[in-house]
Amino acid sequence: MREIGSQVGYWDGVGATKTFTHPVHLEWLDGVRRNARILDYGCGYGRIMAELTAHGFTDVSGVDPSPALISRGRRLWPDLRVEVLASPPTLPYASASFDVVLLFAVLTCVPDGDAQRALIAELVRVLVPGGLLYVSDPVLSDDERNRARYAAHARRFGTPYGVFATDDGVVCRHHDVTGLRALLADLDRLDERRIEVVTMNGHRSPAVQLLARRR
Template sequence: MKDLGKQIAYWDSVGATKTFTHPVDLTWLAGVSRAARVLDYGCGYGRVTAELSEHGFSDVSGADLSPALIERARRLRPDLRFTVLTSPPELPCDPATFDVVLLFAVLTCIPDDDTQRALVTELNRLLTPGGLLYVSDMVLQDDERNRNRYATHADRFDTPYGVFTTDDGAVCRHHDISELHTLLSDFDLVDQRPIKVTTMNGHQSQALQLLARKR
């Protein structure tokens, strides 16, 4: 999917210096075997991958389309497995390879509806029946700054409401909650919770976490 990788120049430069903050709710994984096969898709510099390893998950790996972020991940945790996605969203693995997939602040980096759907379809393929998909992502903000940039971007580029460009050049997307539910409609929703996060550019924002199970 060409669209998924077209911002790679950003993530290999400015983006590779960012700090990511979406928290992992380990209670949602309490019933998962520590020997489960876990994939951190869009792992960035491996923050979540490392946290899962530190909490006893013994078969955890990360994948990201940015070689610079993967290089940073390997430097920080040379003991863990990290893969560069060369043809995103596809990961060269057999179907049903993973028991759990985490997708943390990845959809916000994909403004296009079709590309988001292609990614979720690929994750469905990678998961075992009954496997868990744990999503954490940004929802629409109601402050004036964000409303203005949503409207400006939609008027200029005819993109979905919620797409915007950051001051340092990334094209990102905030989602209506119903959009996230629709995107995951082929899964059974297990739980969801609103959270507050600090964005990669230091703003306090509303986000949502969803836990879904493959049918």
């Protein structure tokens, strides 16, 4: 679980067929100029990038560890600027390269806490001072199905409560909101909103979106 890219085999297989649904709250980007440099980390097949481009943003890049998802994105939107990330979380960009970084449903795919902290540190590195980090991720569910699988995974593997394995073979994590806030402790949190999303396997799940600024 310590390697961010350790589940690429899943995303290059069945994961490459999934539909992702976390919505972009465009009002949070109203004050961002349309030529701002935007990075979508874990862009998947480019869904959010395409939406931002349609909304008038002109400098949007995306990276993802999965070659299959990147290939899917290139087929769907040939004009998008997407690249395979070879050694996550390390990004091939200089420090202070981006005005906005998006991190949508990525932390859930990185169960290990140390790996999460390394990822956030790398994203902060490539943000300009004053740049925005926009995070969207599922939070803990209190229904019987999820409580059972959180507990079962914790008993078997000693993982934090909220880590679980899906029926089709990927390990994910649902977070306590305070834990997500703690990951952003070195940034200024600007806003937070609770939402409900449909997961890639068709279940409804609570989620949170956080907007933070690099100091």
